[in-house]
Amino acid sequence: VLDGVGRILAVHCDPKVEVGRIGLRIGPITSACDRLEVSLDGPGGHTARPHMTTDLVTAAAKVITEVPALLARRVDARSGLAVTWGRVESGHACNVIPQHAELSATVRCLDLPAWREAPDLVHAAVDEIATLHRAKSEINYIRGVPPVVNEASSAELLRDAMIARRGASAVEDTEQSLGGEDFSWYLERVPGAMARLGVRKVGDTTRRDLHAGDFDVDEGSIAVGVELFTAAVLLDRNA
Template sequence: MSREFDADLPGDSGDAVLPVVLPGVLSEELRAELVAFRRDLHMHPELGHQELRTTAAIKARLERAGLAPRVLDIGTGLVCDIGVGEEADGPAAPMLAMRADIDALPIPDTKSECGYRSTVPGRAHACGHDVHTTVVLGAGLVLAELARQGALPRPVRLIFQPAEEVLPGGASDAIESGVLDGVGKIIAVHCDPRVDAGRIGLRNGPITSACDRLEIALNGTGGHTARPHLTTDLVTAAAKVATEVPMLVARRIDARSGLAVTWGRIESGHACNVIPQHAELSGTVRCLDLEAWRQAPDLVHAAIDEIAGIYRAKSEINYVRGVPPVVNEAGVTELLRDAMMARRGVHSVEDTQQSLGGEDFSWYLEQVPGAMARLGVRVPGERTVRDLHQGDFDVDESAITVGVELFTAAALLDAARS
């Protein structure tokens, strides 16, 4: 089922009106299948680089649709092209890629009344990756049917990426496996529990932040608390590093960059009257600005050494590069905006703010232009404030249909504009 959509598309002022055939409402059968698929993933969450069952389930469904998915070289995750070989003679046009992340989180599912709770202790799809995966799968099934009918103007690539929650993220591994070869643009969604189902949030430019991991070991001479002058006084040194380094770093870079060092763990000592020889701190470094993120390691190293040196503590620093900010490209952002408006109307898109969360979708955008939309998953009218990475996280499953419509419309609009 399809419908004609003729309109002056935003961003194309002065161009001729583009007649675009968009897929119609998803059949009840496909809707039910996608909800069931998402619930199955939700019940069987797998951590990064362990997504064997998830990979097999996606692969089996794509193969049933007559497609030929390829498991990535790293052993989990897949890439699948739709419509390849059916395009006109001549050089192949760059493809539009759709990316989903497939891993879960190492936290327990705490939903009390839910028939599809996680069956794996200490594991949960508490970030919506089961929804992202189902959206890309559903879009792939719709587009595969269009390709079978000869109605898909240009090939599309599906990317099911493992290990998004593992720094520095599975995106780099996927890119090394060749998932961006022949790709001209890439799009993705991320669940947002602050946006109503039926709507998406968009932002041109940075929409997430950079996120790195920081681990510090401090070492020195220990001793009795009665004679701190004869020791390195590591507990005090660790406390000063914890409190002074974030402030020092913030004063050495433009405040508008939003560079922030935040600790999640500090550990030292075992007795009240013994100054220890070892202390550890770990946390994250987040940054709103791409250029400041590139300067962050040198700034953080220098600040740690400076503060630790005051107390004669020797520092060992493990600075793990995570992800740069996701920076939405203007043209692809408008493509998503226009696709959503075409399917759901002008009130289905809202502006969104840059968050301090990290997302390894950013690594794809270092290679090709792309954009990420925030997919509304809140039940309209619900007043309960929910957040990601919590054990009771859940979604309004109508968001799956919205995501499928968004991606299929984007693929067709992109082909029509080229």
């Protein structure tokens, strides 16, 4: 599909940026993002006698709190490797130590070296903590996406196109996000860049975030995106 493609450009909506503007940076603009699923098992038992079994809920709690702390000491802190748990399920009664627990998390990091190391590091950390608490662990590490890394000339093309259409004030610097984006896979094959497309309504001071229930978009941003891409294509052809 990408044979013969010389450059690839993208935008991603950003509610922090006002409509009519874009956020841009050269280099990494998003982070790597993977998924982690952990199953813990033990014989179960009565909460009156946790010493006679595997206290599985405590083991799960230790995995939740200690895996991120352990990883922070096994990679360069500048990599931003972070595990954040989004789902925890175990047990059905207050006086029964369960036999099974399931945990799910996202694993995010800022750079490619840490992303490549992450599966082995996470496996080792979970196994180490589960074993310490006499729980059997099973880990499913699901690769997601690497960081989106904006190629310099493509990012400058987007910057020049936006300035040509709307002036220098229409472009602002943006930070690397810890969010993940599958546009990164295209950039493994073709040079390109992604900009943050402003979608916040002019004058709206409410803090909104992507995926939040109150997320709102100024639909005028669609025309701005089309204008940006059109200007970029024309600039690139005339270069």
